[in-house]
Amino acid sequence: PGTATIPRPPYYELLDVRAWEGGVWNVKIDDIVSEISLLARRHNTTRVIGDQRESASLEALFRQAGLSFVSVPWTSSSKPIFVERVRRWLANNELQLPPNDKLRGELHAFAEKYTASGAITFGARSGHDDHVALLLCAAAAEQNKLLPNGLRANSPPNMGQNPIGF
Numbered sequence: 705p706g707t708a709t710i711p712r713p714p715y716y717e718l719l720d721v722r723a724w725e726g727g728v729w730n731v732k733i734d735d736i737v738s739e740i741s742l743l744a745r746r747h748n749t750t751r752v753i754g755d756q757r758e759s760a761s762l763e764a765l766f767r768q769a770g771l772s773f774v775s776v777p778w779t780s781s782s783k784p785i786f787v788e789r790v791r792r793w794l795a796n797n798e799l800q801l802p803p804n805d806k807l808r809g810e811l812h813a814f815a816e817k818y819t820a821s822g823a824i825t826f827g828a829r830s831g832h833d834d835h836v837a838l839l840l841c842a843a844a845a846e847q848n849k850l851l852p853n854g855l856r857a858n859s860p861p862n863m864g865q866n867p868i869g870f
Contacts, residue, residue, distance in 0.1 A: 716793065716842065716851070717800040719747065721807050723834050733758065734765060741769040753845045755837070776844035780823065787826050789843035790836075799839075807835040 720743065724731045740752060751772045754762060759775035766773035778786070793799035801807060813829045814836045827833050845851050 715798050715800075716846075718802055718839075718842070721802060721804045721835055721838060723806065723832075733761060737762065737765040737769060741766070741771055744771055751850075753841060753850055755841055755844070774845075774850060776841065776848050776850065778840070778844060780825075782844070782847070783826060783840065784824060785847060786840040786843035789846065790839045793843075804835070807838075810835045811839075 722739070722743075724736050744750070744752060750770070751774060752762075752766055753774045753776060756775045756777045759773070763773045763775070790799070810828060810831075810833050813831060814826065814833055815829050817825045817827060819825055828836075842851070
């Protein structure tokens, strides 16, 4: 008799984390799209995934750059699912993060909060959580089946195969 193969959970490697600082009024969206487009080409991808904020503009700008933009919506009911997915990845060593002090700091400062009505929200205890939002976007992409299936634990990913930009 043959042995059954147990499917391994996905393994993801985050290659790069960047943020654009200076506030909404000091950063031009087309400059951000240009930089992300260069990174996408460097990593051999044609698809960029982001949340729904500015999605109409981003879709048009990325299309002009020869890339597709896919928006994954976040809601008060979906965000806890994304947070739990990132927690699972980290607890099970299914996510490899690049050395990035801001990301590490934001992960340590990211917390559950309860509203006056008893609902759970998530965010930084103080400061920003933009880098953590990148991980939540990846979780949203996985939830929406937008990530490649070929990346598996115990088999370091070949990021030349279907890398995705967030």
